[in-house]
Structures are given as structure tokens and as C-alpha cells.
Amino acid sequence: MIYVKVYSERNRFMPVERPWLKLRRLLKAELRWGPGLGAEVEGAVLQQKLATIEDVAAMAGVSIATVSRAINEPTKVADATRRRVIDAIARTGYTTNAMARSLRMRRSNMILILAPDVGDPNFSNILVGLETEASKRGYGLLIGNTQNDPSRETDYLRFISSNQADGLILFTGHLPFGLAQSPTEARLPPMVAVNEPVLGQDIPFVGVDxxxxxxxxxxxxxxxxxxxxxxxxxxxxxxxxxxxxxxxxxxxxxxxxxxxxxxxxxxxxxxxxxxxxxxxxxxxxxxxxxxxxxxxxxxxxxxxxxxxxxxxxxxxxxxxxxxxxxxxxxxxxxxxxxxxxRHRMGEAAMELLLTLLAGEKPKSREVLLRAELILRNSVSRPGN
Amino acid sequence: MIYVKVYSERNRFMPVERPWLKLRRLLKAELRWGPGLGAEVEGAVLQQKLATIEDVAAMAGVSIATVSRAINEPTKVADATRRRVIDAIARTGYTTNAMARSLRMRRSNMILILAPDVGDPNFSNILVGLETEASKRGYGLLIGNTQNDPSRETDYLRFISSNQADGLILFTGHLPFGLAQSPTEARLPPMVAVNEPVLGQDIPFVGVDxxxxxxxxxxxxxxxxxxxxxxxxxxxxxxxxxxxxxxxxxxxxxxxxxxxxxxxxxxxxxxxxxxxxxxxxxxxxxxxxxxxxxxxxxxxxxxxxxxxxxxxxxxxxxxxxxxxxxxxxxxxxxxxxxxxxRHRMGEAAMELLLTLLAGEKPKSREVLLRAELILRNSVSRPGN
DNA sequence: ATAAATCATGAAAACCTTTACATCATCGGA
DNA sequence: TCCGATGATGTAAAGGTTTTCATGATTTAT
Structure with a gap:
């Protein structure tokens, strides 16, 4: 069933002519960059407002589509054009607006880490491994400290449901409260448990044997x-x-x-x-x-x-x-x-999650790493 | 100077009629929700695609503007309408898409934490304080492990320049490399140094005395x-x-x-x-x-x-x-x-940063907390 | 009773990308 | 010489919000 809005007659507004809105858009470039940008190239980064893809396109004399392609699929644009675009990017100090990109692409390149205690040194060392692998692949890490509080767990899930994070790393050993009731796994976001497995659910896991x-x-x-x-x-x-x-x-x-x-x-x-x-x-x-x-x-x-x-x-x-x-x-x-x-656990977990995220089939849904015997001075032969 | 694109005659394309695009939009709601949503309310959350504000608006019989207002400025909508909207939100399982919101609002409610070593226990305890205060105020934390590597520092700044983070907490004791050259402070993003002050720059600081x-x-x-x-x-x-x-x-x-x-x-x-x-x-x-x-x-x-x-x-x-x-x-x-x-340091730093972010003038740009004497067993009177 | 202020709400713009579809030019082959 | 394939690039449509301006209705002031 489609919900259809039926306006009462009195509410059917007619759009009003507001030509200044159009005008504003046309003036945008000048308002933004002010006069003299062309001459004072170095000054570009001094402008308060950030350059958009449109500014780059105008400067390079191409369409925004071409700029986007020059950035994301360089092979698809002619060499000369690409050079002009790259030059314009450098001159404007343009950076892609990650929000707009995420909105359009429906992915944020962010991973949410849910841990009961961020201060736990055991956790933080794994975190370093997670971070290493994530940043290598262009992902950012968002941390959520739950203190085993179900309401905080639910709260952090908003990052998932609002598209601010694409996947989830779980340190808690159980599903976050907001997800726990779901009867089947089908609706769970991509996630990997690390350190402590999630019992009773088939959640991919990375830990020590x-x-x-x-x-x-x-x-x-x-x-x-x-x-x-x-x-x-x-x-x-x-x-x-x-x-x-x-x-x-x-x-x-x-x-x-x-x-x-x-x-x-x-x-x-x-x-x-x-x-x-x-x-x-x-x-x-x-x-x-x-x-x-x-x-x-x-x-x-x-x-x-x-x-x-x-x-x-x-x-x-x-x-x-x-x-x-x-x-x-x-x-x-x-x-x-x-x-x-711990470092390798973090790396392995992130690797597994990113594989899942890419829609590929991982080699194994469970990775068990071997612990290493460290010999120090608290053990000797008995009975001396 | 405005950069103006001049198209050669051969390039002035005429738009083509593509009615199916319009059609697709009209069908969106049905494609998304499938038949039977109205009857099977509990099933709403089972749909793969997330509900948008438009779905809520249609279900509540109001415009998307009213839905937005019902959420963000509840006093501005009539009681009866608000109830209908809230009901529709519950039934659709709607969550605001944070990306779209950030794009529009030009702020992400994210804070970037730049630390030389995330595994350092001294750091992680402060992090807990940061997190406490941030999550209380609805902010998320993004962590960047720089290992004192300038290229990694620069790399993480992309979160700031791409609008993925609104502010910066610095543990490094120096400006990230990408910002270091800027001659004046005017262009620096809102930031607070914690634990270690940034010398030679007037960066707000929270630390111990x-x-x-x-x-x-x-x-x-x-x-x-x-x-x-x-x-x-x-x-x-x-x-x-x-x-x-x-x-x-x-x-x-x-x-x-x-x-x-x-x-x-x-x-x-x-x-x-x-x-x-x-x-x-x-x-x-x-x-x-x-x-x-x-x-x-x-x-x-x-x-x-x-x-x-x-x-x-x-x-x-x-x-x-x-x-x-x-x-x-x-x-x-x-x-x-x-x-x-440490916990209080984190809280104070985040509080200061959020004050700055809100555009308010903080009480003081430097907060020095007192360390507390902890008496244990490694000190006694000399010469026994 | 009338003018003015307030209230509730809607239409559409703006935020900034990516991408499907379309167009034209060029090149190789028949 | 003509045709089809290929290559380079443009237009406009999403993507999902928030917010400005506008509109009628309702209340308040005169």
C-alpha cells in the first residue's frame, strides 16, 4: 500500500516566483571566492568557505561530472583534461565533501567499535591493530564506550542505523541490546566479534585460541x-x-x-x-x-x-x-x-570485516590466533 | 573574478525527455515499502531499505518540513500533528540519515582525536573522559593514531577538511603537520590540546598542573x-x-x-x-x-x-x-x-572544545587541574 | 468590527556528490 | 565513402535533510 497525501483544497499552495534564489545561486561563486582569486592563486586556501567541485569545474573549464571522474576514475578522462582538473584542485585547495559523498554512495567508510571499556589496556592494544588496518584501507574508526550499559549500546547503534558507520566491531561478547531481539541474522549489520565470541549467534569472530x-x-x-x-x-x-x-x-x-x-x-x-x-x-x-x-x-x-x-x-x-x-x-x-x-588480532578482525563489507566471502568466519609462550622468572622446577 | 564556463556550440546539449526517471521517483515509496505495510505495522522494520523522512511524512499526512520540525523543534508544531508524526516514526522505524543532515547543516557532530599512541594507558583513560562528555552532548569520537608520523597526521586531517569532523583534540603536543605551516591561527579548526600543550601557538589547553x-x-x-x-x-x-x-x-x-x-x-x-x-x-x-x-x-x-x-x-x-x-x-x-x-581532564577538554564549537567564549582557554597526592609504601622517613 | 500579530504548515531551495544516460567526434574497417 | 565501435564529456537526477519564505487561518489588540 502506498501512502498518498491528499491535500485539502485550502492547502494547495501555488509556488511563488522568487527570482533572487536563482540569482543567489548564480552569484555564489563570486560570493564565495571573492574577486581576485585568479590572480592571487596562493590566496585560495585563505577563503573561509571551502571550495566545492563546482569551483574546481569552473576553474578547469569542465563539468562537475568530469571533475568527479578525474578524481575517482582517472582513466576515464583525457590526459590533458585530467591535468587541468588536478591543477584546479591544487589551486582551490579542494577536498571532497565526505558527507555529500557518503550520502550519495550510501556508505561512510567508517567502522564503529563497541567496547565495554575503552580504558582497558587489553582493548587499546587491539585497537591499534584495528586502526592500522582500517587506515590502510581508507576507513575511519568511531569508538563507542558502552560500559556494558544496554542503553548506551542501543544509543551507539544510531551510528549504524543513520548510515554514519558501515560496520561494527564488537568487543562486548554479546549483541548490542538494540540488535539482540532480531529473530534472524539477515538484518544484522556487517560485524565481527573480537576477543570474546558472541555465543549462540553465528557472528564472525577473531580471537586467540x-x-x-x-x-x-x-x-x-x-x-x-x-x-x-x-x-x-x-x-x-x-x-x-x-x-x-x-x-x-x-x-x-x-x-x-x-x-x-x-x-x-x-x-x-x-x-x-x-x-x-x-x-x-x-x-x-x-x-x-x-x-x-x-x-x-x-x-x-x-x-x-x-x-x-x-x-x-x-x-x-x-x-x-x-x-x-x-x-x-x-x-x-x-x-x-x-x-x-593483540595487534594482529586487531588487524585480522578489521580485515575480516572489510571483506564482509565488500560483499566477498571470507576464507573463514572464525580466526583463531595462537598465543605465544613468554618465558620470564615466575616459573622454575618445583621443590627446591 | 568569476570563472565562467564557455561552451563551444557543439557542446551545448539539449536535455532529453526521460519520463521514466520521474516515474521511478513516483514509484519509490511502493518499491521501498512493498505492499501491505499499512496492515503489517510490526513488519516495517523488516524492510531492507530504511525509511526516509518522506515515508514518515506520507504516513502522517503532512509535509516533510513538518516532520523535520516535529523532530527538531517540537514546540513549533501543533500537538495533534506532532503525535501523528511521532506515531508514524515509530511505525516506520525511521532514523534520521546523519549524512544528509550533516551535509545540510554543515556539521557532523564528530570530534577527531589525534593521538601519537592509542595504546598508551595514560591516553586511554583520558579518552574515557572525552567519551563521557562527548556522548552526553551527542557527539561521536573518531580516533586517529598518528605514531608521530607527520604523513599520518596530515592524512587524518582529511576528516576535518572533508567536514567529517567538526573539531580536533590533540594529544600530540604539536600541530598536525598539515596545519603547522599556516601563518595565522584564523584558519585553524576548533581544537583543544590535552595532556601536552602546543608550544608557541595559542591553542586552548587542558592538562594537569x-x-x-x-x-x-x-x-x-x-x-x-x-x-x-x-x-x-x-x-x-x-x-x-x-x-x-x-x-x-x-x-x-x-x-x-x-x-x-x-x-x-x-x-x-x-x-x-x-x-x-x-x-x-x-x-x-x-x-x-x-x-x-x-x-x-x-x-x-x-x-x-x-x-x-x-x-x-x-x-x-x-x-x-x-x-x-x-x-x-x-x-x-x-x-x-x-x-x-585523567577522567576529568578528558571531560574538561571535551567541554572546552564543545564550547568553542558552539561559538561561545570559554571561561578560560587554559584549564589546569591539580594532581592528587596518593600515599602508598615507597616513601618513608630517611635514615632508618 | 476591523487591523495586526501569531500560528501552523507547505513548497522548494540548498547542501555537494556520483552516475545513468546521452551526445558528438574520431578512428578503423568494409 | 560510409558505418559501427570507441572515447571524452555534458546534463540532470538522485541521495535525505533543514530552512527560508510564503500562505491562510486564528487570535489579539484597537
């Missing part, structure tokens, strides 16, 4: 001779924690080590949870020789607790983290950990 | 009884270092303490420079009782060096930093330092 990384970490401890290895950060409803714990279990299982359930300790990934976990070990009186922590923050908590109890690390206890956050190397003892390739 | 902060820090050490206080991070051509050293000198001068020039040590603010500085002290054999460091990274270097030499901190040496970076509390001993109000 947490299972494999944790397995490598645990195997390193085993290779050093540890048998009683605690896992700090049990949280089965958090995907990252769950996968890392799986990796830990796989490694121990592979080495034929029975896991003492008292060595699996809850933790939400904060430094404080690590500290509490270590204390709990002493209460339980079921001490391990090594702590494999779900992340570096947790590991730092463990180390702080052990230091406070005056243990000599790593002689009496080994500790491993995961992430390689920036101060992992500064704590005493410096932390042996699994390094996340 | 480095002089005052360093003075408070030094006075704290003096109040603990220290007299031989080293300053680590002498670098007179860096504004921040210079000011903090001035504050240190002012405090010592105020307390009547002669400064031993051997206690002033070069440093570029890196952890490594702190470590080297501490080593140098031992070489010079002119040991202080306390180290006032130009920033926390330097202080960490000093602490690492002293720990490595098996000194007992803070009993044998006190160390103070500046910044309160996130791991200042995790190193042993935890670092007494001056906390930068």
Missing part, C-alpha cells in the same frame, strides 16, 4: 616437573575462562595427571580474585607447586598474596599467567605468561 | 625529613619534564635546601631511563635519600634497579613517581605518586 594457549601453558609447567598444578579462575559461564580451563585439563589429562578438585578455584579474572584464591589454598591446606592463572591480572593477585606471606618465588611456588599485559614484566618475579597477539 | 604537582610531591618528601632529593628525568626541551623539574626546584628552594647538581639526572621518561639513572647515582657516588621521578614509568625503573641491588625499600631509599599509572599500586613497594585526574 584460548584452549590451545592454556594447554601450552600447562604443558610448560608439566615440562618443568610440576604435578600439582592449580587452576585459578574457574568460571564455567565465561567462555574465555571455560576454554582456558579446558586447555589446562587437556594438558594434565594428556600427561596422565589426576586433577585434585581442590586445586580448581573460582575467580572472575580480577587481581583481587587472584589474591583471594591464593589465600583460599592455604585455608584448604591443599597447596599446589604451581598456579596456572586464567589471566595475568589474576596471576598478579596470586603473586602479591604469596609475596605478602614471604614466600620466595619462584623457588617455592611457580605462577603462570595468560595475556602478557604490559606490567607482567615489571612485577617481581616477572611473569611467565602466554602472549596474546 | 605539572609545576604545582611536582612541588607538592617534593614537599611531601621534604615533610618526611628528606634533604638529599634526586630529580630523575631532566629534559629541558620537554615541556612536561621542564615544568615538573621547576616544581621540584621551587619546593626545595622554598625549604631552603641547596640542590646538589649531581642529583639532577637526565631521563626521557621510560622505565629504562629510570633504571639507568639509579645506576648512574651509584657511579657518581652521590647518593640521595629520596628519588623524585618525572613519572611513574621512571620511578618503576628506579625501584627495579634498587631492588636488584638488594636495597630494602623504602627503608633505605624513598621513591616518588608522578601520574599514578595503573600498576603503580602493584609494584613492590607500591608507589607513592601524584595522581593525574
Amino acid at each position: 584460548n584452549f590451545e594457549g592454556a594447554r601450552v601453558a600447562a604443558e610448560h609447567l608439566i615440562s618443568q616437573g610440576h604435578r600439582r598444578i592449580a587452576f585459578v579462575g574457574h568460571a564455567p559461564n565465561r567462555e574465555i575462562n571455560r576454554l582456558r580451563e579446558e586447555g589446562y585439563r587437556a594438558a594434565l589429562g594428556g600427561a596422565g595427571i589426576q586433577i585434585d578438585p581442590r586445586l580448581i578455584i573460582d575467580g572472575d579474572g580480577t587481581t583481587e580474585s587472584g589474591r583471594a584464591a591464593a589465600e583460599l589454598m592455604f585455608v584448604r591446606d591443599a597447596l599446589p607447586t604451581a598456579f596456572l592463572c586464567v589471566n595475568d591480572a589474576t596471576a598478579m593477585g596470586v603473586i602479591i598474596a604469596l609475596n605478602a606471606r614471604r614466600y620466595d618465588l619462584p623457588r617455592q611456588f611457580s605462577v603462570m599467567g595468560f595475556d602478557d599485559i604490559s606490567f607482567a614484566s615489571f612485577i617481581t618475579p616477572s611473569l611467565t605468561t602466554m602472549k596474546q597477539p | 605539572n609545576f604545582e604537582g611536582a612541588r607538592v610531591a617534593a614537599e611531601h618528601l621534604i615533610s618526611q625529613g628528606h634533604r638529599r632529593i634526586a630529580f630523575v628525568g631532566h629534559a629541558p626541551n620537554r615541556e612536561i619534564n621542564r615544568l615538573r623539574e621547576e616544581g621540584y626546584r621551587a619546593a626545595l628552594g622554598g625549604a631552603g635546601i641547596q640542590i646538589d647538581p649531581r642529583l639532577i639526572i637526565d631521563g626521557d621518561g621510560t622505565t629504562e631511563s629510570g633504571r639507568a639513572a639509579a645506576e648512574l647515582m651509584f657511579v657518581r657516588d652521590a647518593l640521595p635519600t629520596a628519588f623524585l621521578c618525572v613519572n611513574d614509568a621512571t620511578a618503576m625503573g628506579v625501584i627495579i634497579a634498587l631492588n636488584a641491588r638488594r636495597y630494602d625499600l623504602p627503608r633505605q631509599f624513598s621513591v616518588m613517581g608522578f601520574d599514578d599509572i595503573s600498576f603503580a599500586s602493584f609494584i613492590t613497594p607500591s608507589l607513592t605518586t601524584m595522581k593525574q585526574p
